[in-house]
Amino acid sequence: xxxxxxxxxxxxxxxxxxxxxxxxxxxxxxxxxxxxxxxxxxxxxxxxxxxxxxxxxxxxxxxxxxxxxxxxxxxxxxxxxxxxxxxxxxxxxxxxxxxxxxxxxxxxxxxxxxxxxxxxxxxxxxxxxxxxxxxxxxxxxxxxxxxxxxxxxxxxxxxxxxxxxxxxxxxxxxxxxxxxxxxxxxxxxxxxxxxxxxxxxxxxxxxxxxxxxxxxxxx
Ligand code: TMP
Numbered sequence: 001x002x003x004x005x006x007x008x009x010x011x012x013x014x015x016x017x018x019x020x021x022x023x024x025x026x027x028x029x030x031x032x033x034x035x036x037x038x039x040x041x042x043x044x045x046x047x048x049x050x051x052x053x054x055x056x057x058x059x060x061x062x063x064x065x066x067x068x069x070x071x072x073x074x075x076x077x078x079x080x081x082x083x084x085x086x087x088x089x090x091x092x093x094x095x096x097x098x099x100x101x102x103x104x105x106x107x108x109x110x111x112x113x114x115x116x117x118x119x120x121x122x123x124x125x126x127x128x129x130x131x132x133x134x135x136x137x138x139x140x141x142x143x144x145x146x147x148x149x150x151x152x153x154x155x156x157x158x159x160x161x162x163x164x165x166x167x168x169x170x171x172x173x174x175x176x177x178x179x180x181x182x183x184x185x186x187x188x189x190x191x192x193x194x195x196x197x198x199x200x201x202x203x204x205x206x207x208x209x210x211x212x213x214x215x216x217x218x219x
Pocket of ligand 1: 015042043057072097098099100102103104106107162163
């Protein structure tokens, strides 16, 4: 699936950590280095996968835990075929706003589904593809949730189906991400989200530069 030049980067974090803004800034930064870059997201990222996203995030739906897990994986399997795989084959840098670590953190650590089952399903949906580098943006859910709900709706409202989960749920998501950072220190780089967007961006770019220099993609 991967071409010599292609790089697969994922951006992870709890609600309101600033992933979406930082993903867009990262795309521009890498383009300024002369690289071909696409930015995509999960759940969603392609026509069919975005339809699955609509089901997953609709606050009017009550979704059973295994249905939720399999819908995230279904969206991923489609997104992989439609967007991730073809762009990696073309030699592009693919930046994905959330990927398999989110499923472990949300459906595993927070929802309580067996992580071994999740790892197997992640593996099936991704055809075994792993990110080359993951940036984890750390924020205290107490702060993040308020921010996420404000951003999403322009004013403070109930938020989407996942944002409406309890603070305890979101704290468990964060615990999950922090455990993943410990487990995969070579792949996942933790960056504390700063109120000042440019400060967070500088820290991300530092990690990105280190990674690309090691790969000899740019120096
Ligand atoms: P977003 O807010 O980053 O667009 O993501 C949508 C929501 O989906 C967010 O609350 C995190 C959640 N999610 C999971 O629960 N499991 C997953 O596998 C993914 C990719 C996202």
